[in-house]
Amino acid sequence: MAPFQPIVSSPDPIVLVGGGEVLSQDFEAVRPHANRFVAADSGAAAVLAYGHSPEAVIGDFDSLNVATRAALPAETLHHIAEQDSTDFDKCLRNVAAPLILGLGFLGARVDHQLSVFNRLAARPDKRCVLLGRDDVVCLAPPNLTLDLAAGTRVSLFPMAPVAGRSTGLRWPIDGLEFTPDGRVGTSNEATGPVHLETDTPGLLLILPRDALIPLLRAVQSAGCGTWSARA
Structure with missing residues (x-):
């Protein structure tokens, strides 16, 4: 069996953007620490809105709207159809980086936020810091x-x-x-x-x-x- 290859592999920190609340000051806060962006599904809209381009969009695409999808190069879209994991988890397991800075994962629906915390605990080898309001x-x-x-x-x-x-x-x-x-x-x-x-x-x-x-x-x-x- 071939070894697992992540979608994104980086020697530098990665900013991972989800579909929850993402403030302009969030981007300002993380920019000195990372300048590569990955989006979890509809988080791509926020990355584009703040003037950046995600190098990968990962998820089941159930919330990625047509306009956002059309604005992205086809090679950046990584559709993972299975429904046994969340988009956050799909991203964690497919991004290899020394640090992941997560925006848009705190302050949303309680069930979504709990599922994010569950995945932090389930993937302890991933060094991930989440930033919220x-x-x-x-x-x-x-x-x-x-x-x-x-x-x-x-x-x-x-x-x-x-x-x-x-x-x-x-x-x-x-x-x-x-x-x-x-x-x-x-x-x-x-x-x-x-x-x-x-x-x-x-x-x-x-x-x-x-x-x-x-x-x-x-x-x-x-x-x-x-x-x-x-x-």
Whole structure:
């Protein structure tokens, strides 16, 4: 069997744009960190509207309108018809990059947002940071050191049973067992720079939007480590 070949393979960060709310300041925020764009289905319309061209559009195309499709070169369209996965997941598994910056995936319908979080947990080998109107979200890597100001909101939400250790949090997580239907760690608070260690993948890290730059620095640092792909 031939080895799997992703649709997009990049040595540089990729901006992945979904069909939810995408603000002009979102593009301004990510432009210093990435200049290659991939769209999940109807996210292509936002990429075009803000003056960029997606190098690939990936999805089942159930929400890609005729005008947007006509404005795109045929070779950029990658139709994946199966309905067993979301467009976000189709993109994650077909984009190989050191970092994926996701726009248009937060703040939409609750079921859509939950499915996005589910896929972050299911593909822990993909380093993906989501940017929304109020928050930035990622799956916590094995080790993470964040340069945060005292008082910064730090929320931790488990998508699976997970334990870890921390320094720099008002309420340390050492010795705690987090589960989706048990203990969660929302609305914790930084007392200064924060260091997190987690034993297994599954912990969502949710920070205020203005923590984007320290989060990007942290997840791209050599010491944060990576999770293996799930079988």
